[in-house]
Amino acid sequence: MALMQRQRLTRQRTAILQLLQEADSFLSAQEMYDALRNKGLKVGLTTVYRNLQMMADMNEVDVVRREDGESIFRRCDAGDHHHHLVCRSCGFTVELANDQLENWARSLSKKHRFSDVTHHLELFGLCRSCSAGA
Amino acid sequence: MALMQRQRLTRQRTAILQLLQEADSFLSAQEMYDALRNKGLKVGLTTVYRNLQMMADMNEVDVVRREDGESIFRRCDAGDHHHHLVCRSCGFTVELANDQLENWARSLSKKHRFSDVTHHLELFGLCRSCSAGA
DNA sequence: GTTAGTGCAAATGATTTGCAAACAG
C-alpha cells in the first residue's frame, strides 16, 4: 500500500477546500479558478487541477464528466456509491442512491459472465429555477 | 428543419461502414483507422472521425466515452434507448435495456422538479475471455 | 461541371508536466 504523505496546508489549498465547502453544485476546474480570482484570491489554474486530482484520488470529491467532455467536481458527502442528478445550466445537484440499480448491475455481471464490473450513471437536466428562467 | 443532403458513396465511407458491420465491439476512431490501414485501405484519420461524427448525428452508431476519455463507436442495432455492458479490455459488448431504469429516471425528474432530463449509463468490466486470459 | 468528401497540417481545448522559485512545517 502507498504511504500517505502528509499534506501541507497552503493558502491555495485552503481556498480551494473552502470553495468546495461553500458550493452546493458541481464546478469545473476553470469555474473554480474564476470563482477564486473573483474573490481576489490568486491561485494558479494548475494548482486547482492538481488539488482536485488529488482529492479525487482520495475520494474526497465526486467527479463527473459533463456532456461537453469537461470534468466537474463537488465535495463528496456520502462515502457510499451513489449517482447524481445535475442541472445542466447551474450545476445544482441532487445525490441519488438506488439499490435496485446496484443489484441490477450485479445480476447482469453474473448473467453475462463479466467480472470487475463498474458502472457510471449520471442524470442531467434543468432544475426548477433554470427551467423557469429560460 | 435542416435539409438532408444526400451522401456520396466514397471508397472510404464504404470501408468504414463495412468495418462497422464486421465489428461486434466498440472501437475508437484511432482503432478503426489502424484496422483499415492493416487491411491495406488508405483512409485518413480525419475522415474516420468525420464519418463517425456524421453517423452519430444520424443515430446510426452508438457512442460511449471510455474511462480514459476516448470515444468509442459501434453500429447501432436497436433504435430504442438502451445501454451497454462493455469489456474494458477487448471492447466486446452486450446491449442492455431496462424499463425500470427509465421509469426510475422519469420519477426522479418529477420528484426533484427537473425538466429535460437525459441519462447516460454504461457498465464496464472484463468479459469472460478477458478475465481468463489475464 | 458541381458539390460533397478527403487529407494533410495547423488549431483547439481540457488537462498534464518540467522545472525553478516560494513556502510550510
Added chain:
DNA sequence: CTGTTTGCAAATCATTTGCACTAAC
C-alpha cells in the same frame, strides 16, 4: 533547513477545422 507545493510555459492527447484537391453523380 528539507521536501512540498506552486505557477508559468510548454507539452499532451483526442478531436476539429481551414483549405486546396479529388472524386461522385
